[in-house]
Amino acid sequence: MVKSTGRHRVVIIGAGFGGIEAANSLAGVNVDITIIDRRNHHLFQPLLYQVAGSSLSTSEIAWPIRYIFRNRPEVRTLMGEVQGIEVGSRLVVLDDGEKLHYDTLVIATGATHAYFGHDEWERFAPGLKTLGDATNIRERILAAFEEAERTKDPILRKALQTFVIIGGGPTGVELSGTIAELAKDTLSRDFRLIDPRESRVVLIEAGPRLLSVFPEKLSSYTRQALEQLGVEVVLGTPVTSCSEDGVVYDGKQLPAKTIIWAAGVQASPAARWLNVESDRAGRVLVDSNLTVTGHPEIFVIGDTAAVTMEDGKLVPGIAPAAKQQGKYVAKTIDNRLKGKDIKEPFKYHHQGNLATIGRSRAVVDMGKFQLQGVLAWWFWKLIHIYFLIGVQSRLNVALSWLWNHSVGYRGSRLITNVRKEDISKSIPKN
Amino acid sequence: MVKSTGRHRVVIIGAGFGGIEAANSLAGVNVDITIIDRRNHHLFQPLLYQVAGSSLSTSEIAWPIRYIFRNRPEVRTLMGEVQGIEVGSRLVVLDDGEKLHYDTLVIATGATHAYFGHDEWERFAPGLKTLGDATNIRERILAAFEEAERTKDPILRKALQTFVIIGGGPTGVELSGTIAELAKDTLSRDFRLIDPRESRVVLIEAGPRLLSVFPEKLSSYTRQALEQLGVEVVLGTPVTSCSEDGVVYDGKQLPAKTIIWAAGVQASPAARWLNVESDRAGRVLVDSNLTVTGHPEIFVIGDTAAVTMEDGKLVPGIAPAAKQQGKYVAKTIDNRLKGKDIKEPFKYHHQGNLATIGRSRAVVDMGKFQLQGVLAWWFWKLIHIYFLIGVQSRLNVALSWLWNHSVGYRGSRLITNVRKEDISKSIPKN
DSSP: OOOOOOOEEEEEEOOSHHHHHHHHHTTTSSEEEEEEESSSEEEOGGGHHHHHTTSSOGGGSEEEHHHHTTTOTTEEEEEOOEEEEETTTTEEEETTSOEEEOSEEEEOOOEEEOOTTOGGGTTTSOBOOSHHHHHHHHHHHHHHHHHHHHOOOHHHHHHHTEEEEEOOSHHHHHHHHHHHHIIIIITTTTOSSSOGGGOEEEEEOSSSSSSTTSOHHHHHHHHHHHHHTTEEEEOSOOEEEEETTEEEETTEEEEOSEEEEOSOEEEOTHHHHHTOOBOTTSOEEOOTTSEETTEEEEEEOGGGEEOBOTTSOBOOSSHHHHHHHHHHHHHHHHHHHTTOOOOOOOOOOOOOEEEEETTTEEEEEETTEEEEEHHHHHHHHHHHHHHSSSHHHHHHHHHHHHHHHHTOOOTTOOOOSOOHHHHHHHSOOO | OOOOOOOEEEEEEOOSHHHHHHHHHTTTSSEEEEEEESSSEEEOGGGHHHHHTTSSOGGGSEEEHHHHTTTOTTEEEEEOOEEEEETTTTEEEETTSOEEEOSEEEEOOOEEEOOTTOGGGTTTSOBOOSHHHHHHHHHHHHHHHHHHHHOOOHHHHHHHTEEEEEOOSHHHHHHHHHHHHIIIIITTTTOSSSOGGGOEEEEEOSSSSSSTTSOHHHHHHHHHHHHHTTEEEEOSOOEEEEETTEEEETTEEEEOSEEEEOSOEEEOTHHHHHTOOBOTTOOEEOOTTSEETTEEEEEEOGGGEEOBOTTSOBOOSSHHHHHHHHHHHHHHHHHHHTTOOOOOOOOOOOOOEEEEETTTEEEEEETTEEEEEHHHHHHHHHHHHHHSSSHHHHHHHHHHHHHHHHTOOOTTOOOOSOOHHHHHHHSOOO
C-alpha cells in the first residue's frame, strides 16, 4: 500500500491530453495523485492515422505513463479498468474490486466509436482510437493488397482493392489521403500481378461537405486536394449498411473488403458511473467550472464532458480544449487548497483547427488567419512535432517523415501479429 | 497470372537471411523468381531480443519483402503458407490449393522452438522467433510489473517479479541481460509500491556453461558480466517442468509468472514435405552442394539444412552461414544455366560468434581474435548496424541505442494489443 501522507488525494481517470495536462499542472501543488488508465501509455492521437497508414511506428507516438511521471514521486500510475464510482463515499471501484479513495476526482476518459445504433457494423468497419486499432487497420490494409495479388477472382480482387472510409471529419480526410498515397505511390512498384494504383479509395460523408467545422472555402479546397490524390469523395450521402461485402449508400452496393469508421464518437460511460445527465453523445453535462452539479469535488473534462460556451456552442472535442481544461482543473484544485474558491468559470480559447491532406498539403483555420496547401502543411508538421513528448520522439518522427517524403518509404508496413491464415480469416470472404 | 516468360523458374520458400541472399545474388541471372513467406517482412532476427526488451520497435528490424525487391521486376513476392511439395511434378502446394511450378526450388524456411517433447510448455514459456513473439514477450514482461504494482499478495508479487529464461545460448544471454537492465535501471524510478530493482532474473542452462560454442574463457566472462547485472545464472541443471506457477529444476519449485524459452530449435517441416531423411532436430540431410540426394533441383539451406563440414561438424545455425549458402545456391544456378555444372562443394567460412551482455558489454570470438567487454560491445554494435537494411533503419537504430545508452530511455515500452483484462488472463494466475 502507498503510505498515507494525509495529503489531499486527486484521482485522475484517463491519461489522454486532459488527464496528463491536469497531472502536469498539479506539479508543486501539495497533493497525492493517482492516474488510472486501461493502457500503459499516453497516446498522441492526432498522428494515429499515420500508424494506420504505415508511416509511423507505434513507439513514435506513445509514451509509458509511468515514464512521463518518473520524476514525480507523488504521482502513482495504475493500469486498470474502472468499474464504477461510489460518489457518496468518494471511491473509485476497479476491475479487481479494489476501491480507491479520492478527495478530488478528475474524469478524463475520452470517447470511443459510435455506430448510431448499428454496433454490428464495428466488425466490418473498425474505428481508430487506440494503438491496437491502428495496427489492426494497418494490417487489414496491407493484407488486402496481399490477398488481391493472390486471388484469381477479378471481382474479389476489385473488392480487395477498394477502401471505404466513412466520415469526412479530420480523421476521415487524413486516413483517405494517406491510404490513397500508400496505394498510388508507396506500393506502386511492389506488386507484379495487380496495379496498386488502380485501387479505389472512397470517402463517404453524410453531411453536405468535408471538415464541417472549417470555413466552406477550406472544405472545398480539401475536397479538390483529395480528388487530386485520387480519392473519390461522396457527400450528402449516409451509409445505410456495412457488411463483409462492402457498404450500401444511396441505394447502391459498393463491394469493398476494407471499411474504416470515422463517422461518430460516443463518450466513455462516465455519466453512467456517476448516474448523472448526459447529452446524446453520452457526454456529462458539467457546470461552468467543469464539475458535476452538487459535486464540486468531481471534474469531468475533455471528450467526456459537454461544456457549453457563452455563445451556446459546445467546446470542441480536440486536444487543445482537453489540455486547457486539465490546466483549469489543476488551478482550481490549487486555489481551493489555498482557501481561495475562485468562481471564474472555464473559458475556452480556440486556437484553430488543422487537418492534413496526404503528405504535402493541409488546411489551417485560425479564425482570421487561414492557410491551405504546402505552407499549411509545413505549419501542421511543425506544430505536431512540437507537441510530441521528448526529443527522441521528435527526432524519430522527423526522420520518418523525411524518409517518407523524400524516398516514399514507409517503415512500418508490417503485418506483425497475424499469420497468413489469420489474415484470410480476418478479411471477411464472400 | 504472371505471364510466362519461358525463363527458368526459381521458387524460394522463406525470406530469412538465406532466402533473401539467394534472391539478391540471383540479380542479373536470367531467371524468374518467386519468394514465398508466411509473413510480409524479412526480419533481422539477431536484434529481436531488443524488441522483446522494449529497446527497439518492430519497424526498426523488419522490412517488407516486396520493398526489398521493388526494383527487381522478375522477383514476385507471395505471402502464403506452403502445404506441401509435389517433387515428381515440381510443384509447391500453397494453403489455398494454388500450385506453383518450379525448375529450381530453394527451401530456406528456418526453424522454430522445440520443447523436447513438452509442447504443453509453450503456453507458459513462449519462445522468440517472430515479431509477434517479441511483442508478446514484451507485453508479458511489462504487464507483470503492472500486476505486481497492483497486487496486495506478497507471494504473487514476488512471482510476478521473477523472470526465468531457459537456455544459455546467445538468445538466453541477451534476453536475461536486457531484462535485468530493464528492471534494475530503466524502470527503477517508475513504480511507487514495488521496487523493480528487487526483481529476480534467473537464467537456467542444462549444460555445464553459457554460450557453449564460445571458448571457455568467454563463457565464464559472460557469466560474471551477467551476474554483475544482477542475473542469477544456474548451470548444469535442466528444467523439468514449466507451468503457470513457474519452473521446477533440481527438484526445486521456482515461482515465476514470466518464463521465456530459449533452449532449443526444431527445423521447419521441409523434410516432411520432401519425404526425405532428417536429423534429430528435423534438419534435412543435404549433399555437399546443398541439394537433396536424387534431386539436384532442390536446395535446402540455412537452419532447415544439416550441412556437414570436412571436420565432421555441422555448419552452425547462424545468419552468416545462411547467407553464404544463399550465395552458393545462386552461383550454382547461374553456372548450370551457363552449362557449367561445377562440382565444387559448399564451403563454410566461419567469421566468428558474437553475443552481447546488457548494454555495454559483449563477447566476440573470431578464432585467434577474441574480445570481451566494452570494446567487444562497440564491435558488436557496428557489425549489427552495418548489416541492417537501409539508411533509415541504421539511423533509427543508432538513435534508439543512443537514447537507451545515454538517458536509459526505452522507447518501445508499450502494451499495445491487449487491454488490462486480457493481460490478467494472459498471465496465468494461481
